[in-house]
Amino acid sequence: xxxxxxxxxxxxxxxxxxxxxxxxxxxxxxxxxxxxxxxxxxxxxxxxxxxxxxxxxxxxxxxxxxxxxxxxxxxxxxxxxxxxxxxxxxxxxxxxxxxxxxxxxx
Numbered sequence: 001x002x003x004x005x006x007x008x009x010x011x012x013x014x015x016x017x018x019x020x021x022x023x024x025x026x027x028x029x030x031x032x033x034x035x036x037x038x039x040x041x042x043x044x045x046x047x048x049x050x051x052x053x054x055x056x057x058x059x060x061x062x063x064x065x066x067x068x069x070x071x072x073x074x075x076x077x078x079x080x081x082x083x084x085x086x087x088x089x090x091x092x093x094x095x096x097x098x099x100x101x102x103x104x105x106x
Contacts (some may be wrong), residue, residue, distance in 0.1 A: 006033045012044065019044060 005022070007015065012034045015022075019032060023046045030049060034042035045053075059065050075081065088094060 004030060004032060005036060006040075008035050009041070012042075030050070 012019070012032070022034065023044070031039050031043040031045035034044060059069075
């Protein structure tokens with residue numbers, strides 16, 4: 001399966017210094033496929049994407065973590081959750097502000 005940009009080794013060599021910026025702009029594609037004689041031989045990706053991929057593979061390969069993840073998914077699906085206010089109270093975190101991804105709080 002090849003998605004995103006595809007370059008021959010020669011094209012990749014010519015464009016190598018520009019590829020990091022291009023990958024940052026086209027983040028959704030994940031990687032650039034590098035080919036030799038028309039067949040994929042390398043994948044070039046942003047470092048953060050690579051680290052996330054390796055971390056995901058490590059988690060998927062850990063039977064204990066996967067069992068815990070599956071149990072957590074079942075717990076949520078069956079409504080076995082704890083309200084955030086109770087967690088804060090149990091941990092004496094009454095003054096902790098919730099994390100927001102939007103800096104304006106919108």
